[in-house]
Amino acid sequence: GRPARPRRDxxxxxxxxxxxxxxxxxxxxxxxxxxxxxxxxxxxxxIRCPLDALNWQERKYLILEExxxxxxxxxxxxxxxxxxxxxxxIMASLGYQGSFLAxxxxxxxxxxxxxxxxxxxxxxxxxxxxxxxxxHLRLSAMMLPTNQVAIVQTLNxxxxxxxxxxxxxxxxxxxxxxxxxxxxxxxxxxxxxxITSQGGGSQSEAGSGAIPxxxxxDFNAExxxxxxxxxxxSPLGLNSAYKLLSSDGQTEPAYTTxxxxxxxxxxxxxDYIWYTHDALSVxxxxxxxxxxxxxxxxxxxxxYPSDHLSLLCDISFREGPHRLM
Ligand code: NDP
Ligand code: CA
Numbered sequence: 001g002r003p004a005r006p007r008r009d010x011x012x013x014x015x016x017x018x019x020x021x022x023x024x025x026x027x028x029x030x031x032x033x034x035x036x037x038x039x040x041x042x043x044x045x046x047i048r049c050p051l052d053a054l055n056w057q058e059r060k061y062l063i064l065e066e067x068x069x070x071x072x073x074x075x076x077x078x079x080x081x082x083x084x085x086x087x088x089x090i091m092a093s094l095g096y097q098g099s100f101l102a103x104x105x106x107x108x109x110x111x112x113x114x115x116x117x118x119x120x121x122x123x124x125x126x127x128x129x130x131x132x133x134x135x136h137l138r139l140s141a142m143m144l145p146t147n148q149v150a151i152v153q154t155l156n157x158x159x160x161x162x163x164x165x166x167x168x169x170x171x172x173x174x175x176x177x178x179x180x181x182x183x184x185x186x187x188x189x190x191x192x193x194x195i196t197s198q199g200g201g202s203q204s205e206a207g208s209g210a211i212p213x214x215x216x217x218d219f220n221a222e223x224x225x226x227x228x229x230x231x232x233x234s235p236l237g238l239n240s241a242y243k244l245l246s247s248d249g250q251t252e253p254a255y256t257t258x259x260x261x262x263x264x265x266x267x268x269x270x271d272y273i274w275y276t277h278d279a280l281s282v283x284x285x286x287x288x289x290x291x292x293x294x295x296x297x298x299x300x301x302x303x304y305p306s307d308h309l310s311l312l313c314d315i316s317f318r319e320g321p322h323r324l325m
Contacts, residue, residue: 042111141183
């Protein structure tokens with residue numbers, strides 16, 4: 001038989017002060033590139049992953065199991081090519097409202113017997129949030145439309161009466177495209193500024209009047225890239241949640257994806273959860289599996305259905321004198 005699936009712990013570092021109470025319950029957010037079925041079977045070339053482990057009829061349960069294990073309130077996914085036949089109906093039956101945006105020209109469509117284009121999906125728990133606005137964006141670079149997209153969902157949090165804006169994106173992959181990623185990031189940041197500034201200076205929001213923001217994505221960029229620097233230094237005041245797992249609070253995890261292709265082994269940090277640090281605080285993070293837990297054949301595998309790890313954190317609204325309810 002197969003060894004038990006490795007457990008991941010929720011870590012609440014001491015620097016993160018939990019102040020969870022019933023009037024301000026934390027919001028659990030998941031970020032995950034789930035690996036498009038058509039790409040995994042038809043394009044990626046994961047030479048150390050057994051073909052059986054890529055069979056959709058089994059792999060889909062591993063993906064759903066992971067979501068169900070942690071019961072996030074908000075789920076941000078990339079490389080979704082089974083939205084209408086799988087995730088939309090199943091997530092709806094579990095109490096989530098969702099939205100999907102396909103890439104304009106998905107590489108899945110090049111694969112024989114594909115299940116349609118891949119794209120980004122965003123789900124939120126209907127019992128906790130009511131929708132305020134949804135934006136489906138095609139990202140531009142230097143004024144030109146690109147093949148990458150984002151969903152920006154503005155929500156009303158029922159427990160607190162606060163608004164929250166959540167975005168999901170998947171930037172252009174591969175080395176050599178750093179400038180395109182940076183331009184796509186700049187375009188997304190510009191759209192996010194417009195959308196979140198419609199906070200209108202209500203008493204319940206931050207002094208700037210901006211709506212607190214969470215941006216989840218597969219940025220396809222290491223922390224050394226320009227697009228990362230753009231996000232960490234933008235006027236939106238964003239911080240990357242997973243830095244808080246490190247002892248100095250300044251260092252990203254060593255990897256969020258780890259795979260072996262014919263071209264070699266690739267272990268890198270490409271996925272992020274950004275949040276407005278003066279309006280939101282991170283209370284817990286799901287830890288990153290160790291190299292031993294991932295195993296010598298890396299990802300995906302019988303235990304991990306995607307070549308990317310899921311990221312998950314609990315976030316709550318900061319309370320301050322200017323943020324009284
Ligand atoms: P990207 O370069 O952004 O990558 C698309 C997907 O490929 C991503 O999901 C990415 O996964 C994955 N990927 C990254 N590196 C590799 C690799 N080394 N081997 C295999 N897969 C990898 O694609 P674009 O959106 O820019 O689209 C380009 C693709 O679209 C082309 O490759 C082509 O297949 C298709 N296309 C087809 C056209 C047509 O005429 N039919 C026209 C235009 C595009 P991750 O993000 O996890 O790294
Ligand atoms: Ca991929």
